[in-house]
Amino acid sequence: MAKAGQLISTNRGARVSKPLAPGLYLVATPIGNLGDFSQRAVHTLASCDVIACEDSRTTGRLLQQYGLKTPRIAYHEHSAPGVREAILQRLAEGQRVALVSDAGTPLISDPGFKLVREAIAQNSYVSALPGPSAPLMALILSGLPSDRFFFQGFLPPKGAARRALLASLAGIDATLIFFESARRLPQCLADMAQMLGDRQAAVARELTKLFEEVRRDSLPVLRDHYAEAGPPKGEVVIVVGAPLNDSPDQPGHEDALDNRLRDALTRYRLKEAVAQVAAATGLPRKQVYARALALTGKIET
Numbered sequence: 001m002a003k004a005g006q007l008i009s010t011n012r013g014a015r016v017s018k019p020l021a022p023g024l025y026l027v028a029t030p031i032g033n034l035g036d037f038s039q040r041a042v043h044t045l046a047s048c049d050v051i052a053c054e055d056s057r058t059t060g061r062l063l064q065q066y067g068l069k070t071p072r073i074a075y076h077e078h079s080a081p082g083v084r085e086a087i088l089q090r091l092a093e094g095q096r097v098a099l100v101s102d103a104g105t106p107l108i109s110d111p112g113f114k115l116v117r118e119a120i121a122q123n124s125y126v127s128a129l130p131g132p133s134a135p136l137m138a139l140i141l142s143g144l145p146s147d148r149f150f151f152q153g154f155l156p157p158k159g160a161a162r163r164a165l166l167a168s169l170a171g172i173d174a175t176l177i178f179f180e181s182a183r184r185l186p187q188c189l190a191d192m193a194q195m196l197g198d199r200q201a202a203v204a205r206e207l208t209k210l211f212e213e214v215r216r217d218s219l220p221v222l223r224d225h226y227a228e229a230g231p232p233k234g235e236v237v238i239v240v241g242a243p244l245n246d247s248p249d250q251p252g253h254e255d256a257l258d259n260r261l262r263d264a265l266t267r268y269r270l271k272e273a274v275a276q277v278a279a280a281t282g283l284p285r286k287q288v289y290a291r292a293l294a295l296t297g298k299i300e301t
Contacts, residue, residue, distance in 0.1 A: 020047040022094040024087075024119045026112070028105040028131025031235075032209035034065060036132045042066050044129055048098040052087055054110065058102045075099070077111045084115055091124040105133045109153040109179060134207055135177045138237035141214045142175075142202035145242065149175040157184065159191060166195035170279035176240040183231045185238075189223040192240060194268070194276045198260060200241040206234035220263075243279075257283070261292050270296065 025044050030036045045051060046068050052075035053059035059072055075083055090097055099106050099115065106112045119126050135151050150172050155162045169176060176196075180188050185203070192201070202216045203226075211234065215222065219240065226232070257277070264273035274292050278285040 020044065020096055021125055022091070022096055023125030023127060024091055024116065025096065025098045026106045026116070026126070026128040027098050027100050028129060028133065029059075029062060029100050029103055031103045031132045031134050031137070031207055032212075034062075036208060037062070037066075038129065038131055041129050041131060042068070045070055045098050045100075047096060049095040050090065051098045051100060052115070053100050054102045059100055070098075075112075075115070079111075084118065087115060088118055088122060088124070091119055092122060103132070103134075105131065108133065108135065108151075132208065134204075134235065134237050135179070137207050138202065138204035138214075138239050139175065139177055141204055141207075142239040143216055144175045144200060144202065144239055146175065148173070148242075149177055151177045154179045155188060159187065162188065163191050163195050166191060167275075167279065170196055171243065173242050175242055178238040178240070180236050180238055182234060182236050185231050185236055186223070186226040188238070189219060189226055192238070193219040193223045194272065195279055196240060197243070197276050197279050198263065199244065202239045203232075204237045204239065205232055207237070209234070220267075257288070257291055258295060261288070261295055265292065265296065 025048060027041050027044055029041070045063065045066075048070055051059060051063075051070050051072045053072055054074075054076045056072045056074055063070065063072075073083070073087070075087065087097055099112050101108075101110050101112070107116065116126055139146050139149055150169070152165075152169065155165060155178055178188075182205070189203075196219060199219050200216070201219045201222055202214055203222055204212075204214045206212050213232075215225070217225070260277045261273060264277050267273070268276065270292055274285060274289045277283075277292075278288045
């Protein structure tokens with residue numbers, strides 16, 4: 001076990017010790033499975049003068065598992081600016097400060113970036129210890145393209161705001177990643193199917209835990225499943241594929257568009273069906289609307 005103030009690393013089998021430099025250390029913590037907490041992370045938390053955490057009780061349980069007694073201070077989205085200033089003062093005095101979130105990698109959907117930005121501005125040393133990350137784990141388990149992705153985090157809890165934000169994301173040519181509460185999952189998937197269209201998606205929950213599950217299917221199918229089954233238990237990440245490339249120059253384009261519209265028209269009123277198909281395909285709404293009118297017999301084909 002490392003002594004306080006030291007890190008243990010290996011280089012071609014050799015064990016090398018060196019003091020932990022003063023500065024800010026961003027430490028990823030388990031998202032469920034304690035076995036994912038690295039030895040380096042344990043040594044770093046043991047060596048720091050203080051740990052800034054979202055919830056001192058949550059972090060306290062983690063420290064207890066490893067027999068660590070490093071002092072903790074609360075730092076979260078509701079902290080007063082004075083708390084951040086106090087941490088920056090510690091760094092200026094040459095202390096070693098660890099920043100952790102309740103679970104996963106710090107700064108991902110939490111306010112730690114403000115502290116990091118100001119620590120860099122005052123020329124404090126900043127380093128990070130990689131580790132568990134729910135959005136990245138969900139992405140690589142989804143089976144969807146991972147070469148280009150966009151992480152949105154949590155969507156607004158109210159339906160109208162949620163649909164408006166989803167509409168603004170519909171044209172992004174990348175895999176989309178969202179956090180969502182389990183109780184809002186059925187309605188969120190319904191809004192996604194409406195605003196993003198018939199895309200492939202995955203719902204990942206309880207990642208790294210005993211009842212880990214990844215359900216992969218199209219958004220409409222996932223919507224229907226959770227509408228019937230109800231909200232699941234546990235933490236949820238939703239991964240949605242990029243818009244399908246229904247280019248007008250592709251063979252069979254018109255048939256593909258008609259099939260999408262026929263499916264949408266069985267579930268939505270005309271304008272809603274047009275909106276979700278236009279969002280899914282990237283085609284001009286005017287073009288989709290004209291085709292929908294033709295299919296419904298309201299104008300001549």
